[in-house]
Amino acid sequence: MTSDESKFGNIYSHQTRVRETQFQSMALALPGEEETPLVGGDTLQSPKSHTRDIHVLSLAFLLVFLSFGAAQNLQSTLNTEGDLGTTSLGILYLSFTFFSVVASLVVRVLGSKNALLVGTTGYVLYVAANLNPTWYTLVPASVYLGFCASIIWVGEGTYLTCAARSHATDNNLHEGTAIGGFNGEFWAVYALHQFIGNLITFFVLSDDEQEGMSKRSTLLFVVFLFIMTFGAILMCFLRKRGVNSKGQHELSGADVGACASLKSLSKSLVNALSDVKMLLIIPLIAYSGLQQAFVWAEFTKYVVTPAIGISGVGSSMAAYGAFDGICSLLAGRLTSGLTSITSIVSVGVFAHAIVLILLLLDFSITSGWLGTLYILFLAGLLGIGDGVFMTQLNALIGILFKHDTEGAFAQLKIWQCAIIAMVFFFAPLMSFNAVVVIMLVFLCFSFIIFLWLALKVGRSSSPSTSQ
Template sequence: MTSEGSKFGNINSQPSCNRELQSMASALPGDEETPLVGDISGLEGRKSHHTRDVHILSLAFLLVFLAFGAAQNLQSTLNTEDDLGTTSLGILYLSFTFFSVVASLVVRVLGSKNALLIGTTGYVLYVAANLKPNWYTLVPASVYLGFCASIIWVGEGTYLTSAARSHSTDNNLHEIAVIGDFNGEFWAVYALHQFIGNLITFALLSDDQQEGSTKGTTLLFIVFLFIMTFGAILMCFLRKRSANSKGQQELSGADAGACASLKSLSKSLASALSDVKMLLIIPLIAYSGLQQAFVWAEFTKYVVTPAIGISGVGSSMAAYGAFDGICSLLAGRLTSGLTSITTIVSVGLFAQAVVLVLLLLNFSISSGFLGTVYILFLAGLLGIGDGVLMTQLNALIGILFKHDTEGAFAQLKIWQCATIAIVFFFAPLISFKAVLVIMLALLCFSFCIFLLLALKVGKAPSPSTSQRN
């Protein structure tokens, strides 16, 4: 009886079910309250705007930094009177270091997008100061750029990591892989600034053999200013983002008082420094700053210029940027966890170790074409190392420090810039070989400490990897 009743019940319910289905089907074409296609497109829009923002951010940084990077490479060779160029860079990175202490607070108050917009103004002013370089233009511009650089890089790290986490959540993707992909794309495009900027330098600058000077500098910096302005405008199209992965709203001056903000800042920096993981990353961060300063100042001055002249700085740094960009993209794509990061970092550090050993041994090729190819080869190896370090350090910090992204990226810039400032101030006081020995020693030490970090973190389960496959 029960089974028969249930059968009859099912039969009796079928007409009503069919009527409901028919009514729903008839309502679909003209139902404005339930636009199913519109909902799907809206969902796709929410999923895709994260990658759109990464494209815009990458291109904007490329346009801004292709000008600044080329101008920076030329400081030690163009502005040689009283070491104005090198000293201005030392002041820039010293200012960068000090302002990085409060950069996370400034980014929280301004928001990551506003920090990026304000940050670009310092780079424009610095390049403009090179139109009439002297102590009264370059030094103030360097101090202001130090502030702008601190907030633009903390803002970039925070913005990119937030976009990656949102994208992984919306698309149910592996968070670490997305962070690696986004960092790989950003640093690959960013690294092209060395390639494109220095090709422009190579095209516009020429050595005047009779007067012993360089022609075309004014035109070069005017072209750079136009390009940077377009990059700054492009950043206006970025979407605003929350400060962290939990969707917490970014702090504003009205929401948090000065005392509370400073207390939060000091707690953030103290917690980052008390974290064993951060302490183990710091040596590698310091080396990453050292190798960048070495390329910008020492390598261009003592290796490139004597071999192929000042105009050759553009071509060698273009090779550096090309390999930097390619390796950034590959390293980002291959990043899937701590094991892959460890392997990639090992390859990058080995490439730079080869360069340092060759320079220490005074190995060189004096013949014309082969000598130029050898310089480009060394620049390429240095670019490989830089591309690896930039992508992997940023990905590693984004993975390990999810609860205080701004503070962690502020630490990254503090230690990088402190090392860069030390190089610009003290490298002229010691020999080139002494710089090479220090670099090689720090490379070996930082790599050993990094391996210790990999072992320590590898023993503990990662919450990021267990969230989703």
């Protein structure tokens, strides 16, 4: 009897060990975890597997946009014949606006990673066109870049939000905190493109004399092309996201019918515009585009260049980018929900109001280095505001629009780019003071509407969308 019990115990122990081995093997083979390195016996996805993608995405955008951003800032000062530079930017953002209408559909078909890869080609072509800037090179490049920009930015917003939500779910974190943190890191690194790109511009174009300016600008754009190429290569190392923001598998071109896709797109756009929350966000979105166009064209042309010269565009925009990056990082870290977003946006509004009032009063300092410091001070305040608006608008959309993230980010770019295009086309027809007055009025109006949104959503939202 004792022998039988011993045999029975051995058999039971063996079966138990087999079951444990099978369970561990199944745990190691969980779907979606095949890319996670098995270190130290960990069987669950490490938090770094999500943050790694944001590091790669942020660095790739930095390399691509430090070149494009610097080239964009120089358009109104280098390509002045027939207002080629300003007009090309207007065409770029008009194209951007038009293609943003269908950008969400393109991103759904291509997938967010492929949309990012395709999007980089337009930026490379635009910078290459500046090696021989004519109406026949710069304008077609601007039109194509409008398409590429629309899909790269919708793809970025979708990819980052999807990664943040996955990070929050896998690590049992508050979703708003994860989205805010990821947006803070991305926009902080992205904002450095103004700092680094314009420092390169400053050193290459440090001599304001027109003699030799063409050769130096050619060298500058060649350097930018090499940097952009590295950024495009880095984008290839992003992991594909197997599901979109709605938890469904991303569609390929073979999986989507044209009629069904267009019907879905139309429904998405109509639903977004019929959503009261989106309607209340649109004014602040529009102002974010207005202030960017103001910095790129009006501020550099009418404030910076007369005070400290063309080379000063590089140093002032470097200061703008530095404060933009620092503020983006801090704003992202402090974001946790609607209440924190409202407080942070208030800081950005205050910073921009100071700049606009000083410009409207025509306050200036003309003496030596104090005058330069004053220009850098204004640029820094503008950078603080931009850092606030970009991080908080993207975080707000990620938090409030969970059921159609692609469509919501498409709306963000449609309204931003429509306003930017209008500035490039119509600002040359108005005085600088008139532009400043319009900006100040629009800033106040958009902030009041945003506060209404905060009160409206704050009363009805669940704890998951506000804190």
